[in-house]
Amino acid sequence: MSKTNKLPTMKDVAVAAGVSLGTVSKVFNGIPVGAEYKNKVDAAAKMLGYQVNEYARGLRASKTNTIAVIVPNVIHPFYSTLADMCCNKLSEKGYRMLLATTSFDPQTEQQCIDMVQQNKVDGIIAITYNPELDVKEDIPFVIIDRKFHHRVPCVSSDNYAGGQLAAEKLVEKGCSNLLFLGISSHVPGEADKRNLGFASYCQTNNIKHTIHRVWDEDGFDDIKAFIDSSIKNGKFAYDGIFVSTDMLAIQVMDYLKKHDISIPEDVQVIGFDGIPKFGFDGYYCSTIKQPLDKMAATAIDILLNQEINSTPSLVCLPVEYCEGDTTK
Amino acid sequence: MSKTNKLPTMKDVAVAAGVSLGTVSKVFNGIPVGAEYKNKVDAAAKMLGYQVNEYARGLRASKTNTIAVIVPNVIHPFYSTLADMCCNKLSEKGYRMLLATTSFDPQTEQQCIDMVQQNKVDGIIAITYNPELDVKEDIPFVIIDRKFHHRVPCVSSDNYAGGQLAAEKLVEKGCSNLLFLGISSHVPGEADKRNLGFASYCQTNNIKHTIHRVWDEDGFDDIKAFIDSSIKNGKFAYDGIFVSTDMLAIQVMDYLKKHDISIPEDVQVIGFDGIPKFGFDGYYCSTIKQPLDKMAATAIDILLNQEINSTPSLVCLPVEYCEGDTTK
DNA sequence: ATACATATATGAAACATTTCACGAAACACT
DNA sequence: AGTGTTTCGTGAAATGTTTCATATATGTAT
Numbered sequence: 001m002s003k004t005n006k007l008p009t010m011k012d013v014a015v016a017a018g019v020s021l022g023t024v025s026k027v028f029n030g031i032p033v034g035a036e037y038k039n040k041v042d043a044a045a046k047m048l049g050y051q052v053n054e055y056a057r058g059l060r061a062s063k064t065n066t067i068a069v070i071v072p073n074v075i076h077p078f079y080s081t082l083a084d085m086c087c088n089k090l091s092e093k094g095y096r097m098l099l100a101t102t103s104f105d106p107q108t109e110q111q112c113i114d115m116v117q118q119n120k121v122d123g124i125i126a127i128t129y130n131p132e133l134d135v136k137e138d139i140p141f142v143i144i145d146r147k148f149h150h151r152v153p154c155v156s157s158d159n160y161a162g163g164q165l166a167a168e169k170l171v172e173k174g175c176s177n178l179l180f181l182g183i184s185s186h187v188p189g190e191a192d193k194r195n196l197g198f199a200s201y202c203q204t205n206n207i208k209h210t211i212h213r214v215w216d217e218d219g220f221d222d223i224k225a226f227i228d229s230s231i232k233n234g235k236f237a238y239d240g241i242f243v244s245t246d247m248l249a250i251q252v253m254d255y256l257k258k259h260d261i262s263i264p265e266d267v268q269v270i271g272f273d274g275i276p277k278f279g280f281d282g283y284y285c286s287t288i289k290q291p292l293d294k295m296a297a298t299a300i301d302i303l304l305n306q307e308i309n310s311t312p313s314l315v316c317l318p319v320e321y322c323e324g325d326t327t328k
Numbered sequence: 329m330s331k332t333n334k335l336p337t338m339k340d341v342a343v344a345a346g347v348s349l350g351t352v353s354k355v356f357n358g359i360p361v362g363a364e365y366k367n368k369v370d371a372a373a374k375m376l377g378y379q380v381n382e383y384a385r386g387l388r389a390s391k392t393n394t395i396a397v398i399v400p401n402v403i404h405p406f407y408s409t410l411a412d413m414c415c416n417k418l419s420e421k422g423y424r425m426l427l428a429t430t431s432f433d434p435q436t437e438q439q440c441i442d443m444v445q446q447n448k449v450d451g452i453i454a455i456t457y458n459p460e461l462d463v464k465e466d467i468p469f470v471i472i473d474r475k476f477h478h479r480v481p482c483v484s485s486d487n488y489a490g491g492q493l494a495a496e497k498l499v500e501k502g503c504s505n506l507l508f509l510g511i512s513s514h515v516p517g518e519a520d521k522r523n524l525g526f527a528s529y530c531q532t533n534n535i536k537h538t539i540h541r542v543w544d545e546d547g548f549d550d551i552k553a554f555i556d557s558s559i560k561n562g563k564f565a566y567d568g569i570f571v572s573t574d575m576l577a578i579q580v581m582d583y584l585k586k587h588d589i590s591i592p593e594d595v596q597v598i599g600f601d602g603i604p605k606f607g608f609d610g611y612y613c614s615t616i617k618q619p620l621d622k623m624a625a626t627a628i629d630i631l632l633n634q635e636i637n638s639t640p641s642l643v644c645l646p647v648e649y650c651e652g653d654t655t656k
Numbered sequence: 657a658t659a660c661a662t663a664t665a666t667g668a669a670a671c672a673t674t675t676c677a678c679g680a681a682a683c684a685c686t
Numbered sequence: 687a688g689t690g691t692t693t694c695g696t697g698a699a700a701t702g703t704t705t706c707a708t709a710t711a712t713g714t715a716t
Contacts (some may be wrong), residue, residue, distance in 0.1 A: 007446075009672055020696045025674060034694070051446040055392065056672030058383035060701050063674090066426075073412055077606070080408040084401055087429045096443070098394075099427040101415045115424070118335075118379040250607035278405070278606060279578035337702055348666045353704060362664075384702035388671050391704090 008048040017044035028052060058120060067303065068098040068116040070109070070126040076247070077275045078292075079127065082144070085296035086125060093304065095122070106130035123303040129187045140306040142299045146189035147314055153306075155299045156190040157290040158316040163197025166242040166270045166288055169321055171207055173268055173328050175240025178202060178209040179230075181223060181252060182244030185216050190316075191244065194272055198242050210238070220251060227255055236261045239268065246271035249285045253326065269326040285326040288319050336376040345372035356380060386448060395631065396426040396444040398437070398454040404575070405603045406620075407455065410472070413624035414453060421632065423450070434458035451631040457515045468634040470627045474517035475642055481634075483627045484518040485618040486644040491525025494570040494598045494616055497649055499535055501596055501656050503568025506530060506537040507558075509551060509580060510572030513544050518644075519572065522600055526570050538566070548579060555583055564589045567596065574599035577613045581654065597654040613654040616647045 014024045017040040026033045027041040044050075058064040069086050071079040087097045098121060100112040109130040116124055123140040128148075135141055135152065147154045163180075170178055180195045195211050202209035214222040230237040236256065243249035249271030253263055263269055274289025276282070283289075294317050302311055342352045345368040354361045355369040372378075386392040397414050399407040415425045426449060428440040437458040444452055451468040456476075463469055463480065475482040491508075498506055508523045523539050530537035542550040558565040564584065571577035577599035581591055591597055602617025604610070611617075622645050630639055 011672080021673085021698095022675080022696055023694090026695085029674080032694085037695075051442070053387070053672055054447045055383050055386035056701090057674075059381070059387050059671090059703080060673045060675080062701085064383065074402055074408050074415065075405070075412045077403075080402050080412075083427075084403045084408075084429060087402065087427060088431075091428065096447070097427050099411075099415060099425050100419065101412060103416075114379070119382045119424070247607050254608070275606070278603070278612065279575050280582070284606065339702075349668095349703090350666055350705080351664090354665090357704080360664090365665080381702055384671090385704075387673080387701090388703045388705085390671085 007053070008050045009053070010050070012048055013041060013044045013050050016048060017041045062120055064120055064122055065094060066096045066098050066119075066121045067300070068100060068112075068119075068121045068124045068126075070100045070102060070112045070116065070124065070128060072104045072127065072129075073101050074099065078273055078290075081292050082127075082296055085293050086300065089296055089300050093300070102128065104129060109133065123306070125299050125303060129185055129189070131187045140303045142303050144295060144299060145191060146187070150313060153302050153311050154190070154314045155295050155302065156314070156316055157295065157319045159190050159193040159319075160197035160200075161316075162272060162288040162290075162319040163194040163199075163242070164201040165197075165319065165321055166194075166272070167198045167201035167205075167207065167209070169270060169286070169327070170240035170242065170268060171205065173240070175238075175268055176208060177238050177240070178207060179238040179241045180209070180211045180213075180244070181226075181241055181248070182213045183216050183219065183223070183248060184213050184244075194242075194244055220248075223248075223252065224255060227252070227259070231259055231261070234260065236267050239266070241267055241269045243269060243271050243285075246273040246275040246284055246287055249287075249326075253285065263326050264328050268328060270321075271326075274320070274322055283322055283324040286324040287322050289322045290319060291317050335381070336378045337381070338378070340376055341369060341372045341378050344376060345369045390448055392448055392450055393422060394424045394426050394447075394449045395628070396428060396440075396447075396449045396452045396454075398428045398430060398440045398444065398452065398456060400432045400455065400457075401429050402427065406601055406618075409620050410455075410624055413621050414628065417625055417628050421628070430456065432457060437461065451634070453627050453631060457513055457517070459515045468631045470631050472623060472627060473519060474515070478641060481630050481639050482518070482642045483623050483630065484642070484644055485623065485647045487518050487521040487647075488525035488528075489644075490600060490616040490618075490647040491522040491527075491570070492529040493525075493647065493649055494522075494600070495526045495529035495533075495535065495537070497598060497614070497655065498568035498570065498596060499533065501568070503566075503596055504536060505566050505568070506535060507566040507569045508537070508539045508541075508572070509554075509569055509576070510541045511544050511547065511551070511576060512541050512572075522570075522572055548576075551576075551580065552583060555580070555587070559587055559589070562588065564595050567594070569595055569597045571597060571599050571613075574601040574603040574612055574615055577615075577654075581613065591654050592656045596656060598649075599654075602648075602650055611650055611652040614652040615650050617650045618647060619645050 010021060010024045014021045019037055023033060023037055024041050027038050067090055069083055071083055074080045074083050090097050102108040102112055109128040117136050117139055125142050127144045141152050143152050143154050145156045180198050182195055199211055212226050243252055249269055253269055261267060269285055271285045271287040274287050275284055277284050298315055338349055338352045342349045347365055351361060351365055352369050355366050395418055397411055399411055402408045402411050418425050430436040430440055437456040445464050445467055453470050455472045469480050471480050471482050473484045508526050510523055527539055540554050571580055577597055581597055589595060597613055599613045599615040602615050603612055605612050626643055
């Protein structure tokens with residue numbers, strides 16, 4: 001451990017360099033200054049080991065170099081991977097990440113937003129489901145996966161195309177009687193487009209298909225009941241399923257296996273998200289992978305340039321089919 | 329969105345309440361003040377929607393209500409779960425979490441520490457592996473899983489007891505020729521005690537056992553070679569394995585299965601960490617579970633009371649055996 | 657009723673930075 | 687040489703808190 005008495009301030013640097021405070025400030029903020037002065041300041045700063053005090057800066061300039069990331073939790077791979085990527089990309093750009101979790105609770109979501117706004121962060125990236133979030137206008141905001149307000153840009157993967165792609169792949173692999181299985185929240189979001197894309201492909205190409213969506217409060221029990229009712233004489237009524245998330249797909253497949261329905265022989269399954277299998281290179285199931293890295297990068301870009309460019313209101317990034325062992 | 333012009337300051341509150349600035353400050357800091365004054369201030373604050381500006385406070389009082397959490401990444405369930413719990417517990421206590429990731433890179437680790445110290449956070453919780461980290465003395469610091477400096481308290485699970493427990497369970501389940509498999513870093517940490525506890529139990533109880541540790545740079549290839557050499561005529565030489573982490577256990581089991589060695593019939597396997605199986609209630613393997621929630625809580629407690637109590641230098645929290653389907 | 661001790665509200669100073677109006681210096685042009 | 691213009695360093699003001707020395711009010715004892 002190094003002993004530390006008191007951190008050097010800009011004033012110390014100014015004295016050591018024999019220049020004024022304003023000049024030191026300019027040097028650290030990249031404002032042009034005579035080369036001779038710049039050198040003196042840099043040398044003095046290095047000698048003293050000066051580091052800018054973010055709190056003084058935050059107070060005066062309302063520029064905190066901090067971006068808040070608000071997600072339901074950081075346990076589910078989807079959120080944790082996104083948070084991880086945000087963290088990396090932000091630190092590359094010289095920003096710090098304030099992370100807050102909401103546990104999907106609308107009230108906590110609002111509290112996080114409030115807390116974070118009070119702290120004058122330079123921007124907010126959020127995945128929230130509170131339908132009536134109150135957001136101040138003066139702080140850059142990007143939301144992921146839910147078009148929420150016409151002034152708040154939304155970044156998502158192309159859920160609609162993903163649904164089409166899933167149907168296309170299932171058909172390509174020989175399925176002819178498709179099923180969509182999904183759990184939806186009452187708060188509409190981009191993810192709802194997965195079944196729409198799926199249905200669109202099937203209609204266009206005249207494929208027999210069924211859409212089964214349940215509300216989140218009914219949850220998995222409803223899905224189980226539906227599966228039960230779809231089994232006649234040990235045979236499952238469908239030969240291809242598109243499940244709205246990988247997590248749900250895993251549970252669905254487990255339930256099917258308990259009924260001696262084998263995957264991918266009897267039914268092929270495609271999920272959505274692209275969660276990598278823990279400990280391996282592959283995936284838990286064949287899946288439509290969301291480009292989390294690009295989503296994080298895009299959200300950050302929009303955030304950091306929100307005033308400069310004309311910001312789009314919705315950005316959909318391309319998804320990708322990833323083969324697992326749940327399709328033939 | 330609500331329109332916002334300018335956030336109210338303490339001065340505004342003082343004026344609205346008809347009291348002085350100092351009194352307002354006292355009210356918000358819980359310093360005793362006449363009931364009549366307190367009421368006036370509270371009412372005015374509520375009316376104006378006042379929220380304290382953390383940057384001004386951070387500047388003046390060097391009290392930022394922010395704790396930095398530094399982990400290698402937030403993708404691996406061990407780290408992400410820990411981060412999630414820290415986030416929850418910190419927000420319960422009125423703290424915010426600044427999260428930084430290091431990718432295991434010693435240089436990045438040092439940068440994170442520096443960055444975070446410059447920002448005058450109120451404390452740091454870190455999982456780092458840089459052997460010669462330079463830490464300032466004046467900021468509360470707790471490290472997880474690696475006793476690193478006598479002045480920096482370390483919180484870990486009881487790795488030694490975990491090793492003993494793993495051996496005990498394997499023996500209890502009928503194993504008589506045990507194997508420890510682990511990948512170690514050159515930077516010593518608490519996790520190294522897993523094999524020590526394991527060996528201790530075996531010696532004390534006179535159990536035949538083998539310890540096989542490899543260095544991280546050799547990685548899994550070395551493990552594979554060892555497994556290959558332990559298979560004679562399709563029979564694996566050991567009937568019980570304790571693997572240093574669940575993640576490695578998964579990979580080991582996959583490799584064993586490829587050699588037609590079945591688990592738990594031919595070999596029983598116990599891992600370490602307690603990573604829950606994605607999408608299910610259970611675990612990827614029978615495992616020694618680290619009490620991540622208690623570790624987070626303890627780290628935070630120590631951090632927040634570091635000056636008050638005499639802080640311990642090492643806290644080991646009890647582990648727990650969790651049954652998976654890799655033991656009989 | 658006076659003096660003294662105690663409790664508590666007050667307001668200015670300090671925290672480390674950015675910004676801005678000002679002035680000095682350098683330069684070009686007539 | 688004198689004037690006008692531009693460039694750029696300077697130092698004071700401002701940011702919103704907390705803290706501390708001071709002032710005021712309250713209560714007790716003589």
